[in-house]
Amino acid sequence: MRNIREVLSVFLLAFSTSAFAEEAGSFGQSIAAFSxxxxxxxxxxxxxxxxxxxxxxxxxxANFPLIVGWLLxxxxxxxxxxxxxxxxxxxxxxxxxxxxxxxxxAKDEGEVSHFQALTTAxxxxxxxxxxxxxxxxxxxxxxxxxxxxxxxGLLGMASKFCECTLGVKxxxxxxxxxxxxxxxxxxxxxxxxxxxxxxxxxxxxxxxxMCILGALGGGNMFQANQAHAMLTYAFDxxxxxxxxxxxxxxxxxxxxIVGGMPSIASVTEKVVPWMAALYVGMAVIVIVVNISQxxxxxxxxxxxxxxxxxVVGGFVGALIQGLKRATFSNEAGVGSxxxxxxxxxxxxxxxxxLVSLLExxxxxxxxxxxxxxxxxxxxxxxxxxxxxxxxxxTLTAASFTETAGxxxxxxALAVVMFAFSTMISWSYYGLKAWTxxxxxxxxxxxxxxxxxxxxVVIGATIQFGxxxxxxxxxxxxxxxxxxxxxxxxxxxxxxxxxxxxxxxxSGEIKTYEKxxx
Amino acid sequence: MQNTAKLTIDLNRPLxxxxxxxxxxxxxxxxxxxxxxxxxxxxxxxxxxxxxxSFLLILATYLLIVTTMYDLVIFVGGFGIAIATFGLSLIxxxxxxxxxxxxxxxxxxxxxxxxxxxxxxxxxxxxxIIQSKHAPNYHxxxxxxxxxxxxxxxxxxxxxxxxxxxDAELLGDFLQVEVNDCRRExxx
Numbered sequence: 001m002r003n004i005r006e007v008l009s010v011f012l013l014a015f016s017t018s019a020f021a022e023e024a025g026s027f028g029q030s031i032a033a034f035s036x037x038x039x040x041x042x043x044x045x046x047x048x049x050x051x052x053x054x055x056x057x058x059x060x061x062a063n064f065p066l067i068v069g070w071l072l073x074x075x076x077x078x079x080x081x082x083x084x085x086x087x088x089x090x091x092x093x094x095x096x097x098x099x100x101x102x103x104x105x106a107k108d109e110g111e112v113s114h115f116q117a118l119t120t121a122x123x124x125x126x127x128x129x130x131x132x133x134x135x136x137x138x139x140x141x142x143x144x145x146x147x148x149x150x151x152x153g154l155l156g157m158a159s160k161f162c163e164c165t166l167g168v169k170x171x172x173x174x175x176x177x178x179x180x181x182x183x184x185x186x187x188x189x190x191x192x193x194x195x196x197x198x199x200x201x202x203x204x205x206x207x208x209x210m211c212i213l214g215a216l217g218g219g220n221m222f223q224a225n226q227a228h229a230m231l232t233y234a235f236d237x238x239x240x241x242x243x244x245x246x247x248x249x250x251x252x253x254x255x256x257i258v259g260g261m262p263s264i265a266s267v268t269e270k271v272v273p274w275m276a277a278l279y280v281g282m283a284v285i286v287i288v289v290n291i292s293q294x295x296x297x298x299x300x301x302x303x304x305x306x307x308x309x310x311v312v313g314g315f316v317g318a319l320i321q322g323l324k325r326a327t328f329s330n331e332a333g334v335g336s337x338x339x340x341x342x343x344x345x346x347x348x349x350x351x352x353x354l355v356s357l358l359e360x361x362x363x364x365x366x367x368x369x370x371x372x373x374x375x376x377x378x379x380x381x382x383x384x385x386x387x388x389x390x391x392x393x394t395l396t397a398a399s400f401t402e403t404a405g406x407x408x409x410x411x412a413l414a415v416v417m418f419a420f421s422t423m424i425s426w427s428y429y430g431l432k433a434w435t436x437x438x439x440x441x442x443x444x445x446x447x448x449x450x451x452x453x454x455x456v457v458i459g460a461t462i463q464f465g466x467x468x469x470x471x472x473x474x475x476x477x478x479x480x481x482x483x484x485x486x487x488x489x490x491x492x493x494x495x496x497x498x499x500x501x502x503x504x505x506s507g508e509i510k511t512y513e514k515x516x517x
Numbered sequence: 518m519q520n521t522a523k524l525t526i527d528l529n530r531p532l533x534x535x536x537x538x539x540x541x542x543x544x545x546x547x548x549x550x551x552x553x554x555x556x557x558x559x560x561x562x563x564x565x566x567x568x569x570x571s572f573l574l575i576l577a578t579y580l581l582i583v584t585t586m587y588d589l590v591i592f593v594g595g596f597g598i599a600i601a602t603f604g605l606s607l608i609x610x611x612x613x614x615x616x617x618x619x620x621x622x623x624x625x626x627x628x629x630x631x632x633x634x635x636x637x638x639x640x641x642x643x644x645x646i647i648q649s650k651h652a653p654n655y656h657x658x659x660x661x662x663x664x665x666x667x668x669x670x671x672x673x674x675x676x677x678x679x680x681x682x683x684d685a686e687l688l689g690d691f692l693q694v695e696v697n698d699c700r701r702e703x704x705x
Contacts, residue, residue, distance in 0.1 A: 235589035255565040
């Protein structure tokens with residue numbers, strides 16, 4: 001080993017002329033200049049979009065973004081309209097996952113069980129939203145933001161149920177034979193059935209446009225950006241070298257989405273659940289090791305939720321951050337989950353809706369709370385909560401590292417894998433929206449895919465502020481169009497639900513108890 | 518007691534679960550030999566992993582020499598090895614060419630036990646839809662052979678239907694066996 005190192009040292013020394021050193025220095029400067037240029041561009045040219053989406057009204061000392069109220073109100077309305085389905089039908093959702101309504105002898109070829117579908121969906125949901133998102137929420141909203149995240153997760157279960165049921169019900173078979181679904185389809189077809197075809201098409205187009213921006217923002221740049229931020233924190237990689245992280249990630253994403261290699265996608269699908277398990281395992285270890293501090297941490301969370309001590313805007317400030325980051329994490333009401341769930345093999349749209357409502361619970365109520373506990377226990381996040389200290393993934397990583405130094409390396413591994421798998425998922429959502437707007441076609445699809453890869457590099461290069469603002473705005477903008485449509489179509493979902501429950505009660509839909517041998 | 522249960526072979530069922538979203542191989546017939554030739558596109562996409570993996574390995578080596586950041590070296594190097602190894606494993610099936618050799622009378626795909634050509638009784642075209650929640654689903658097609666002993670072995674597996682139909686016909690003529698179209702309507 002030493003010999004190899006010596007040989008390589010000599011080799012490098014031979015090339016280490018002053019000219020080479022100057023070249024390396026200018027490369028670093030060029031990268032820094034490029035980073036500044038891109039960051040400036042995003043600040044200058046996307047600022048108006050961010051301001052429009054996050055238009056706020058003053059409430060006390062805080063500015064309350066109308067879009068946050070929009071999402072919260074929708075989740076509350078769906079919760080009431082569906083009769084607190086997330087609590088009353090949680091047992092039925094678990095039974096569906098356990099296969100109680102699936103004939104064990106009638107499994108079609110290629111069909112995945114609801115349990116498999118849930119674990120697949122969860123592995124896609126557990127990601128940087130749970131790691132970086134919670135770090136950002138607590139850095140700006142204090143520990144109290146956690147309470148509002150939990151509340152948003154619980155209410156968001158109803159939104160997710162509604163949109164995922166519609167996603168399956170109104171899915172379409174495209175001319176190529178490919179099944180496509182999601183808000184674009186239920187908005188246009190569902191509203192057309194109600195004689196509101198024009199409105200439906202307008203909402204579908206608006207959603208598709210925002211979905212493309214969301215895919216490029218939260219589903220891409222934010223992921224690449226935080227992956228590099230994690231490497232910077234864990235290994236002291238200079239932040240301006242984000243372009244290298246970006247190029248490597250972009251090349252791998254390119255291979256999957258342009259090349260259509262099934263192998264890497266299936267490898268990712270197999271590895272990511274283990275990464276999720278690794279992350280949860282690390283959080284459990286931190287919590288167990290510091291079990292005596294869990295009580296005070298919960299006390300800080302509840303106290304902070306209603307006093308908002310140290311948070312700009314007080315408790316409203318904490319509420320805003322909690323709701324924003326919970327939405328970013330569980331995507332309830334955004335419409336993206338409906339695209340993913342629409343591809344499942346099922347005859348009953350309602351079963352997919354019921355299974356999907358478990359996702360915000362596990363994602364936000366369980367896993368985000370665990371991250372928040374880790375951060376609160378570590379005590380690195382102190383008032384005033386203005387985001388000037390550690391934030392995002394670095395706050396979460398530093399908090400884990402307080403218990404064991406090795407955690408930062410494991411977290412780095414998990415973050416890179418999560419970022420990659422999320423980018424693959426969002427490239428799919430973005431592509432669905434793209435083909436809805438511009439039609440199918442290899443050339444048209446290639447344009448989007450190449451653009452997506454370029455944005456990976458940009459995301460890893462630019463500063464956190466510009467990326468997260470744009471990412472948030474794009475994802476939240478999707479909810480504007482989606483939720484308008486959900487209001488019109490929620491009676492359709494209710495009818496489906498009533499029909500399903502009636503058929504279960506009448507015995508038309510059989511139940512299958514598992515017998516032990 | 519004699520077991521009278523009959524074994525049935527479902528020829529409509531695809532043999533493989535996955536398949537690429539591109540044309541991976543074409544059939545080339547020359548004299549007494551028919552072989553599967555990998556397409557350049559398929560090879561290039563595998564090369565991406567090898568190039569990225571190699572780049573990370575070189576980067577790790579560079580860091581090892583110029584810095585003392587050993588943790589970063591291990592991380593970058595580890596990723597490099599994993600990605601490059603993955604790329605090499607992907608490219609392997611493309612490098613090993615499956616062939617039907619009339620001179621030796623064998624079909625060899627470097628994976629299954631060799632099949633005597635006179636044991637092949639028919640070729641079958643199957644279709645399937647590759648589904649994922651996190652990627653667009655797409656059609657994929659298989660060309661499979663059936664032996665007189667009931668063995669089914671995959672020959673081609675890709676998403677270019679037209680090319681697969683042409684190759685099936687070409688191979689059917691070469692082997693002097695019937696080609697059965699077992700494609701079916703798939704509803705999700």
